[in-house]
Amino acid sequence: MFKSAFVALVGRPSSGKSTLLNTLCGAKVSIVSPVPQTTRNSIRGIVTEKRGQLVFIDTPGVHLSEKKMNRRLRAAAEQGLAGADLTLYLIDATRKPGAEEQLVSDVIQKSAWQENLIIAVNKTDAAPADCATIEEFVFSTFNGFDRTRLIMLSALTGSGTDALLDALFDRAHEGPQYYDGDCYTDQEIPFRIAEIIREKCIVHLREELPHCIHVIVEDAELRGGGAVGKLWVRASILTERESQKGMVVGKGGSMIRKIRIAALQELKKIFEWKIELDLRVKSAPDWRQRDEILSSFV
Ligand SMILES: Nc1nc2c(ncn2[C@@H]2O[C@H](COP(=O)(O)OP(=O)(O)OP(=O)(O)O)[C@@H](O)[C@H]2O)c(=O)[nH]1
Ligand SMILES: [Mg+2]
Known part of the structure; x- marks a missing residue:
C-alpha cells in the first residue's frame, strides 16, 4: 500500500523547522x-520512499506580534495547518516554553485534530537542551497526548529523524504520489535563488539589517551549449530605506561581494549549471507594508 500525506511543519521562530525540512529531504529546500x-513563505519539501510520500509544508514561525507582516506570517502558518493531513509541531528544547510557545499550541489546538498531531522536540544535541521540561509542557498542554507521538530529535545531526518518519508514515493513509520520486521541492528556480541570496544577506548583515531586506530575481537565462550550461541571473536586493543601501554594498563594495560569493558557493551545491550572478541593491521604501510584495512571498 502506498501512503501519502501533507504534513504542516509548525513551531516558534528558530525552533529549527527549516533545518529539519532540509535534513529530511536530504537537500537545501528552505533557508536557515x-x-x-x-x-517567509510556505515552502514544500518532499520525501518519497517505497512506503509512500510525505509532502512537508514549512511555515513561517508563529509568534506574538500584531505588525502587518507578522499577521501575514501567522496567517500563512494557520493556512498551512488547515490544508494538511498531519501536523508536525516542533519545539526547541533549548528554550523554556513561555507565552509564545503557548500561542503556537493554541493555534494548533484550534486547527488540528489530536490524532493528526506529532510533536517533535528538537535540538536535543545542544548542551542547554531540557527535554524533561518540554515533556511536562506537552503533557499538561495537550491532555492525554499519546507518548508514541512525541519524538526526540536533532534536526542538525539527523538523530531521531528515522523514528519521526516512521511515526508520520504510521499515521498517513493510503493515497496518491503527488510528486515525482526524484523531486524534493516544488519551488521555482528563481525563487530558490532569491532565497539563497536572502539567506546570505541575513547571515552577513545580521547585526545591521536583520529583516529589512527583500530579494527579487529580475531576470534569469540559461546561456551557452555544452554539457553544463551557464545560468545567468540578475537579482535585486531591496532595502527599506535609502540609507540602508550603503550597508548592503559595504565599503568599496566589500559586503555585496561577500554576499555574492557566499550565495554562489551555496548555489553551486544545489544546481549543476555554472552560475553568473549580477547583484544590484535598490531601496524600495516600505516594501514590508506593501501588499503586492508581501503577497509575492506569503
Ligand atoms: N544545535 C542545534 N541547532 C539547531 C537544530 N536545528 C536548528 N538549529 C539551529 O537553529 C537556528 C534556527 O534554525 P531554522 O531552521 O532557521 O529555524 P526555523 O524554525 O525555520 O526558523 P524561522 O524560519 O525563523 O521560523 C539555526 O541557527 C539552526 O542552525 C538542532 O537540531 N540542533
Ligand atoms: Mg524557517
Whole structure:
C-alpha cells in the first residue's frame, strides 16, 4: 500500500523547522539562519520512499506580534495547518516554553485534530537542551497526548529523524504520489535563488539589517551549449530605506561581494549549471507594508 500525506511543519521562530525540512529531504529546500523569522513563505519539501510520500509544508514561525507582516506570517502558518493531513509541531528544547510557545499550541489546538498531531522536540544535541521540561509542557498542554507521538530529535545531526518518519508514515493513509520520486521541492528556480541570496544577506548583515531586506530575481537565462550550461541571473536586493543601501554594498563594495560569493558557493551545491550572478541593491521604501510584495512571498 502506498501512503501519502501533507504534513504542516509548525513551531516558534528558530525552533529549527527549516533545518529539519532540509535534513529530511536530504537537500537545501528552505533557508536557515540563527535570526528568528527567516522563513517567509510556505515552502514544500518532499520525501518519497517505497512506503509512500510525505509532502512537508514549512511555515513561517508563529509568534506574538500584531505588525502587518507578522499577521501575514501567522496567517500563512494557520493556512498551512488547515490544508494538511498531519501536523508536525516542533519545539526547541533549548528554550523554556513561555507565552509564545503557548500561542503556537493554541493555534494548533484550534486547527488540528489530536490524532493528526506529532510533536517533535528538537535540538536535543545542544548542551542547554531540557527535554524533561518540554515533556511536562506537552503533557499538561495537550491532555492525554499519546507518548508514541512525541519524538526526540536533532534536526542538525539527523538523530531521531528515522523514528519521526516512521511515526508520520504510521499515521498517513493510503493515497496518491503527488510528486515525482526524484523531486524534493516544488519551488521555482528563481525563487530558490532569491532565497539563497536572502539567506546570505541575513547571515552577513545580521547585526545591521536583520529583516529589512527583500530579494527579487529580475531576470534569469540559461546561456551557452555544452554539457553544463551557464545560468545567468540578475537579482535585486531591496532595502527599506535609502540609507540602508550603503550597508548592503559595504565599503568599496566589500559586503555585496561577500554576499555574492557566499550565495554562489551555496548555489553551486544545489544546481549543476555554472552560475553568473549580477547583484544590484535598490531601496524600495516600505516594501514590508506593501501588499503586492508581501503577497509575492506569503
Ligand atoms: N544545535 C542545534 N541547532 C539547531 C537544530 N536545528 C536548528 N538549529 C539551529 O537553529 C537556528 C534556527 O534554525 P531554522 O531552521 O532557521 O529555524 P526555523 O524554525 O525555520 O526558523 P524561522 O524560519 O525563523 O521560523 C539555526 O541557527 C539552526 O542552525 C538542532 O537540531 N540542533
Ligand atoms: Mg524557517
